[in-house]
Amino acid sequence: LNDFKIQRKRLPDAILIGAKKSGTRALLTFISTHPNVSAADSEIHFFDKYYHLGLDWYKSQMPYSNDNQIVIEKTPKYLVDPKVPQRVFQMNKNIKLIVILRNPVTRAISEFVQSQHRQKRNINNVNEQSKRFVRMLYESKNQNFTIRKNWNIIKNGLYVNHIKNWMEYFPLESFVFINGDNLIQNPHDELEKLQKFLGLKPIIKKENFVLTNQKKGFPCIRLDSQNEEVKCLSDQKGRQHPKIPDNVIKQLQDFYRPYNNELFELIKQEPFWTV
Ligand SMILES: Nc1ncnc2c1ncn2[C@@H]1O[C@H](COP(=O)(O)OS(=O)(=O)O)[C@@H](OP(=O)(O)O)[C@H]1O
Numbered sequence: 001l002n003d004f005k006i007q008r009k010r011l012p013d014a015i016l017i018g019a020k021k022s023g024t025r026a027l028l029t030f031i032s033t034h035p036n037v038s039a040a041d042s043e044i045h046f047f048d049k050y051y052h053l054g055l056d057w058y059k060s061q062m063p064y065s066n067d068n069q070i071v072i073e074k075t076p077k078y079l080v081d082p083k084v085p086q087r088v089f090q091m092n093k094n095i096k097l098i099v100i101l102r103n104p105v106t107r108a109i110s111e112f113v114q115s116q117h118r119q120k121r122n123i124n125n126v127n128e129q130s131k132r133f134v135r136m137l138y139e140s141k142n143q144n145f146t147i148r149k150n151w152n153i154i155k156n157g158l159y160v161n162h163i164k165n166w167m168e169y170f171p172l173e174s175f176v177f178i179n180g181d182n183l184i185q186n187p188h189d190e191l192e193k194l195q196k197f198l199g200l201k202p203i204i205k206k207e208n209f210v211l212t213n214q215k216k217g218f219p220c221i222r223l224d225s226q227n228e229e230v231k232c233l234s235d236q237k238g239r240q241h242p243k244i245p246d247n248v249i250k251q252l253q254d255f256y257r258p259y260n261n262e263l264f265e266l267i268k269q270e271p272f273w274t275v
Contacts, residue, residue: 005066011059012040013070014096014198015088017166018079020156021110022102022180026233028074030191030221033208033231036200038065040073047084048077055091070198072098079162080155089169096198097170102180103273104157104260105252109133109241111153117239130242137248147255157256160263172267179272187219 016024032039044050046058065071078084079099088095102110112133122128139148148154166175176197183190188206195202209219210230220232260275 005068007064007066009059009062009064010071011055011091012062012073012095014072014098015078016072016074016076016098016100017084018076018099018162019101019107019159019180020076020079021107021114022076022100023178023183024074024076024100025237026183026187026218027098027100027178027180027190027194028072029231029233030187030204031072031194031198033221033223034195034200034204036069037198038063038069038071040071043075043077044073045075045077047087048075048081051083051087070200074098079159079166082165085166085169093169095174097166097175098178098194098197099163099175100178100180100183101159101263101272104159104256105249106181106241107157108153108252109244110239111156112136113239113241115153117236126240126242130244133242133244134248137252147251154255158259160259160266163263163266167266175267177267177269177272181273184218187221 016028018024028039031037040061040063044058044061046053046061050057062071062073078088088097113129116129116132117123122132136151137147137154138145140146163175176194178190178194187209188204191204192202195204204221208222210222211217212220212230212232214220214230215232215238218233218238220230223229223231257275260271260273264271264275
């Protein structure tokens with residue numbers, strides 16, 4: 001009888017707001033194996049795109065949940081769209097905000113690779129991809145080549161600017177910051193942090209994660225400790241990245257360094273990656 005729980009739809013208790021290409025899908029997939037979590041499968045894009053449809057529409061997009069579950073949705077665009085924080089605040093000023101951040105240099109390459117796939121460009125030729133990335137990265141000003149700051153792929157990684165917009169409305173305690181690089185290396189650490197933040201029993205543990213041949217180098221999650229059923233991410237995740245020349249990587253790292261330093265100071269945490 002205890003298993004019979006009334007299911008209904010309601011607005012989310014927590015939103016995974018980004019960053020794009022930082023492991024948002026992996027994090028949502030892993031946390032949704034928790035019995036006390038009900039997560040929306042697709043990206044809802046309510047606060048950035050469908051806001052005019054109103055909160056009833058938003059609610060209708062939510063997954064069914066019972067009283068023992070918290071409801072989560074993820075839309076990575078929310079982090080970078082300046083309209084969104086105020087809208088979220090108006091809905092619920094106590095909402096929990098989940099942010100996952102990955103080294104912005106890797107993140108930029110990941111987003112670039114995705115954009116190439118979407119345009120069906122050079123998808124089997126990483127050398128061409130590398131050249132194209134470098135061509136698109138720079139702009140020339142007064143015969144000087146500098147990083148094109150207004151390229152979305154670069155701008156999306158200026159995390160501190162985006163977080164500042166959110167902090168106009170929400171205090172630091174509203175956020176949890178998950179390390180997207182460590183989610184690949186030590187997923188259990190990051191899941192422990194997230195379960196704690198969400199007030200969930202810490203039942204997703206180290207034993208739940210496995211490396212399989214199915215998803216080379218990326219962890220999958222065991223759905224049930226009693227059996228062998230394992231969930232990995234789709235082929236769209238964990239794509240091969242082009243090798244970008246070392247000097248370009250170094251310039252990108254130098255470019256992001258002051259923003260990264262400011263970010264970790266703002267969120268009062270040790271750097272997630274070598275800045
Ligand atoms: N366990 C596991 N399996 C597969 N992939 C994993 C995993 N953990 C993190 N990642 C990394 O997630 C990157 C995609 O990030 P997102 O899911 O946030 O992308 S998106 O913004 O929703 O498009 C994806 O980026 P790419 O490697 O460029 O494909 C992965 O590096």
